[in-house]
Amino acid sequence: xxxxxxxxxxxxxxxxxxxxxxxxxxxxxxxxxxxxxxxxxxxxxxxxxxxxxxxxxxxxxxxxxxxxxxxxxxxxxxxxxxxxxxxxxxxxxxxxxxxxxxxxxxxxxxxxxxxxxxxxxxxxxxxxxxxxxxxxxxxxxxxxxxxxxxxxxxxxxxxxxxxxxxxxxxxxxxxxxxxxxxxxxxxxxxxxxxxxxxxxxxxxxxxxxxxxxxxxxxxxxxxxxxxxxxxxxxxxxxxxxxxxxxxxxxxxxxxxxxxxxxxxxxxxxxxxxxxxxxxxxxxxxxxxxxxxxxxxxxxxxxxxxxxxxxxxxxx
Ligand code: GDP
Numbered sequence: 001x002x003x004x005x006x007x008x009x010x011x012x013x014x015x016x017x018x019x020x021x022x023x024x025x026x027x028x029x030x031x032x033x034x035x036x037x038x039x040x041x042x043x044x045x046x047x048x049x050x051x052x053x054x055x056x057x058x059x060x061x062x063x064x065x066x067x068x069x070x071x072x073x074x075x076x077x078x079x080x081x082x083x084x085x086x087x088x089x090x091x092x093x094x095x096x097x098x099x100x101x102x103x104x105x106x107x108x109x110x111x112x113x114x115x116x117x118x119x120x121x122x123x124x125x126x127x128x129x130x131x132x133x134x135x136x137x138x139x140x141x142x143x144x145x146x147x148x149x150x151x152x153x154x155x156x157x158x159x160x161x162x163x164x165x166x167x168x169x170x171x172x173x174x175x176x177x178x179x180x181x182x183x184x185x186x187x188x189x190x191x192x193x194x195x196x197x198x199x200x201x202x203x204x205x206x207x208x209x210x211x212x213x214x215x216x217x218x219x220x221x222x223x224x225x226x227x228x229x230x231x232x233x234x235x236x237x238x239x240x241x242x243x244x245x246x247x248x249x250x251x252x253x254x255x256x257x258x259x260x261x262x263x264x265x266x267x268x269x270x271x272x273x274x275x276x277x278x279x280x281x282x283x284x285x286x287x288x289x290x291x292x293x294x295x296x297x298x299x300x301x302x303x304x305x306x307x308x309x310x311x312x313x314x315x
Contacts, residue, residue: 004161005062005105005229007032012060014045014094015067019175019218020109024064027222036060046086048093055101062105062229063098073136073274075181080139087143095150099160106162107229108151110144110237112278113137114166122281125236134275148237161233165225168241168280171299172218173306185215188252189304192261201263206271209249214241214279217294227290241280242292258300
């Protein structure tokens with residue numbers, strides 16, 4: 001099989017301090033790649049000129065675009081503007097900057113929320129743009145869809161070897177645990193932990209508990225990114241998930257068990273549920289030889305331990 005990016009290639013990981021970028025950096029470094037990074041203070045990826053100049057100077061063999069403005073359901077639905085604008089701006093400067101710097105390979109990371117709210121489950125890659133989106137994260141989804149179309153357009157117009165991956169809901173060490181802006185898994189770790197410490201007997205989980213979500217450990221996404229960089233060069237985005245989902249109520253019970261909270265769990269249906277289900281079809285990435293390795297129970301326990309030893313680590 002062709003290897004489009006053998007080590008020790010030089011890879012710029014944009015967003016290396018985030019959940020995804022830090023996992024990709026660990027993975028690529030362990031596999032013998034030379035990873036380049038820039039902090040936000042050193043390079044603001046929303047600044048197209050500075051980003052283009054950096055990419056021209058550094059000339060990596062590949063770029064992984066893991067920098068994004070991300071957040072949970074409340075942050076997305078109440079503050080949609082930065083989710084739209086920051087993501088569009090980062091994508092425009094990094095993808096176009098990479099092309100103009102002559103960088104041959106780029107992996108763009110999207111998200112499973114780009115698929116229509118009522119897509120047939122499990123969701124195949126061709127469901128993209130086949131129906132209306134989930135309203136709670138429409139702004140973020142539209143930005144990511146624009147990124148996908150940008151990637152596809154560079155492929156069509158310039159023959160660029162740029163590709164896209166669509167990860168499902170991710171979690172892991174280094175996630176955002178801020179209750180107002182986090183995703184459900186870190187939010188529940190923190191809420192159950194705080195309840196246990198305060199000896200509370202009741203914890204409220206947002207929504208009805210019935211939506212289903214699929215959770216993938218960031219380290220599994222990182223190994224998928226390596227597989228895609230090395231073996232995939234197609235027009236279609238590639239889904240990356242673990243192949244199984246569970247209800248939010250079931251997730252809450254598992255997180256409570258991992259954290260050691262033994263009180264009651266109640267639900268607050270006045271909070272939004274979001275999309276009812278978004279389980280990804282992962283046949284494409286499986287056919288490339290990838291499989292997830294971190295079981296959910298183990299991943300939750302490890303994420304909880306990591307957060308306890310460094311609770312203030314920013315996302
Ligand atoms: P989504 O997959 O884009 O909807 O992102 P989230 O991870 O924010 O939410 C997933 C589901 O978990 C939704 O149905 C939420 O209502 C539910 N949920 C339950 N409790 C919480 C919480 O404390 N924080 C978040 N973010 N979601 C929660």
